[in-house]
Amino acid sequence: MTPDQLSDHVLTAARDVFVARELDPSVLPAAVTLERPRNPEHGDYASTLALQLAKQVGVAPRELATALADRLGRVPGIKSVEVAGPGFLNLRLEAAAAGELARLVVQAGPAYGHSRTLAGQRVNLEFVSANPTGPIHLGGVRWAAVGDALGRLLRAAGAEVTTEYYFNDAGAQIDRFAQSLLAAARGQEVPADGYAGDYIDEIAAAVAQRQPAVASLPDEEAEQVFRAEGIELMLAEIKQSLADFGVRFDVFFNEKDLHERGELAAAVTHLREHGHVYEHDGALWLRTTDFGDDKDRVLIRGTGAPTYFLADCAYYYDKRQVRGFDRVVIMLGADHHGYVGRMRAMAKCFGDDPDQTLELLIGQMVNLLRDGEPVRMSKRHGTVVTLADLMSAIGVDAARYALARYSSDSPIDIDIALWTRASRDNPVYYVQYAHARIASLLRNAAELGVVRGDEFDPALLGHEREHDLLKALAEFPQVVATAAELREPHRIARYCEELAGTYHRFYDSCRVLPQGAEPATELTRARLWLVEAARIVLANGLTLLGVTAPERM
Structure with missing residues (x-):
């Protein structure tokens, strides 16, 4: 029995109790949330439903909980239901009901953990978006790992996701890039x-x-050549380094396309129609202060030149009005906190509710350390640690895992010694080793001629450690759904580490394969189903992070 199935049983029991007692059914929730008690003595799952509803229907919490417990106690697969404290429900499953989860996981395979919770949402997810004036630095690398993992999570939760990289290939920074290239080519000072x-x-x-x-060529013409060719070469290097990191975008969007397609003018027209555009001192302004911004924003300067903010407006307009995305998610660096207010105000100027259409996620800084000291910068790349530097230092898997393991709003230090260590202290090694350990066990089973078979008796999986492992596997779909909803891929990493630990404890307590001349038993086959289920969930979790699940280590 999965947690979702148990939740359905609890809700059904509540409906039956409400009908029998002639209580108002409108207060019942659409779904019931179950918790996993910290103390195993409190059962496999706990519910506070009686506490939540009692006051609304005028029934004492313990009385309502007792009625629910009596109804749930008659559900096949539920071993017991206890009423605790002021009205908590503590539920325990029969071994057979719990063990059925192994079958469900194995049959679902790579799809286990996926859901339809975000089905129907069209999401544009923009991340990294470094200017094509240099390689991707360490801050951008964090978004490459987290953004790619988030895209995988959103898809696993049923959303239709387009991942996008925005190239600022127009403006002053590109002028400086072209001028730097020209100076270097002519042996001049940058x-x-x-x-x-x-x-x-x-x-x-x-x-x-x-x-x-x-x-x-004259300087002005030469600069144009260096601009066009230099951007092309820099973009090619950025795309290759991202591909080497396992990150592939659905769309690479160039800022200059907004200019060439007339979308800046279209955005201004749209904003003007909503009554938020005005002229002052020869410039064209957007009245963002109407929606909480600290000052109005210039769209077109008195010289006639468009501002960066107008390009931001046009890009948002393109995503929402031209391409029809329901939600625009943009991942930004730590220095972009001031960007949030103006972008939310801009969305309101377009007539949107930013709580529904726009998300701005801010990531904090990353430091690469060796022996507790910052790693010296690469001469080739000037004053930054780059994606290539990080991959070279600790490898792709460790880099992706390390960057995705922590909440994005927390600064992190990546210690080279830790993330290259082949020990349980290294989180990615610990999780990958658990997967490789299961793969090794399954190879040994094949060599012994022990097969899992098409059927098994789930009631045989009654050992405490088996039960712990089953409960951990049951949690995975909810962890994925929550991580997607909250935009927090680090929840997947932490779950994988907990699952790896639970598996290791199971393995140390429950012998799976026969020894010597011992024959394989029904328990052997049942445990093979369980370990295969654990392997699948570990692999699925690592895949969501863009990390490999090795068969051997």
């Missing part, structure tokens, strides 16, 4: 506000090789 690092020299040399005539 402008004071330009970009430094050996990668600038490398790209400049590559542009000169691709376009030999650029050396004889």
Whole structure:
């Protein structure tokens, strides 16, 4: 019996009690939430439903809980229901009912944990979006790991997700990038506000090789060549490094397309129709203070040049009005807190409710350490630690897991020694080792000629450690749904670590395979079903994080 099935039984019992007592059924929830007690003596699951409803229907909580317990005690598969304290319900399952979960997991395979909780939502998920003026730095790498994991989670919860990378390939930062390349190609000092690092020299040399005539062009024309060619080369390097990290976007969106397709003008027209655009001192403004912003925002300067904010407006307009996404999720760095208020106000100026259509997630800083000291910066990339640096230092799996393991609103330190250690202190090793340990057991079973078979007796899985493992496996769908709803992939990592520990304790207490000349028994086969279920859930959890589930370590 799964937690969802048990929740349905509790809700059905509540409806029956309400009918029998002629109580108002409108107060009943659409679904019942069950908790897993910290103390195993309090049962497998607990419900506070009686406490929640008692006051609304004028019945003492313990009296209502007792009525619910009596009704639930007649449900097949429920071993016992106890009323505790002021009206808590503590439920225990029969071994056979609990053991059936192993069958459900194995039959579902990679789909176990998936749901339809977010079905019908079209979500645009934008993350990383580093300017094409240099490689992806460590802060952007965090969003690459977390954003990709979040996209997987949202899809697992039933949402239709488009992952997107936005290239700011228009504006002053691109001018400085082109000027830096031109200076490097001509052996001049990089402008004071330009970009430094050996990668600038490398790209400049590559542009000169691709376009030999650029050396004889006037500065203004040469700068245009370095702009176009340099961006193309930088984008190719960014895309390759992301692919090496296991991150592949559905859409790469260029800012210049907004300009070329006339979407800046379309956004202004739309905003004007909603009555929030005005002119002042020769500039065009958006009255965002009507919706809580600290000041109004300029859309078009007095010179006629559009602002970055107008591009932001047009990009949001494109996602919502042109492409029809229900929800726009944007992941931003720690220095973008001031961005939230103006973007929410902008959404309201478009006539949207930002609580429904716009999410801005802020991530905190990441530090890479060796022996407790910050890692020295790469000369090639100037003054930043890059995605390539991190992959080289600890590997893709450890990097993705380390970055996704913590809540994004918390700064993190990634210690190279810890994340490359082959020990239980290393969280990703600990989880991957549990999966590899199960894979090894299953190989040994095959070598012994012991097969799981098509059927097993779930009632045989009655050992305390088997029961613990089954309860942990049962939690996975709710963990996935909650992680998706709260946009918190770190919940998956922490769950996987708990599941790995639960499996190791099971393995140490419950012998699975026969020894010597012992024959395989029905218990052997039942436990093979259980360990295969544990392997599947570990693999599914790691997959949601974009981390491999190795067969051998």
